[in-house]
Amino acid sequence: MIAEKATPRPGVLELMDEALSDPTVRVGVCSASTKEAVTKVLDVTLGEERRKGLDVTILGNDVSSLKPDPMIYETAAARLGIDPTRCVVIED
Numbered sequence: 147m148i149a150e151k152a153t154p155r156p157g158v159l160e161l162m163d164e165a166l167s168d169p170t171v172r173v174g175v176c177s178a179s180t181k182e183a184v185t186k187v188l189d190v191t192l193g194e195e196r197r198k199g200l201d202v203t204i205l206g207n208d209v210s211s212l213k214p215d216p217m218i219y220e221t222a223a224a225r226l227g228i229d230p231t232r233c234v235v236i237e238d
Contacts, residue, residue: 174202
């Protein structure tokens with residue numbers, strides 16, 4: 147079903163391509179879902195190459211508290227070595 151119905155929201159691929167091509171920008175995905183579910187959805191919607199180009203992917207099983215707790219974002223910022231106040235989060 148994911149392969150047949152999942153599509154990225156308008157502008158997401160262009161935004162990601164621009165960010166991924168900029169060496170001063172770090173790009174990641176944070177999701178409360180499991181690795182298996184997220185990997186499939188990202189491969190279908192973004193493409194495997196974009197997914198593999200992400201600087202960080204933090205998933206629900208990587209943290210002990212899920213959204214709306216900020217732990218997932220704080221963990222991503224820490225793994226990227228970036229001050230959380232210098233991060234931008236785009237939600238669906």
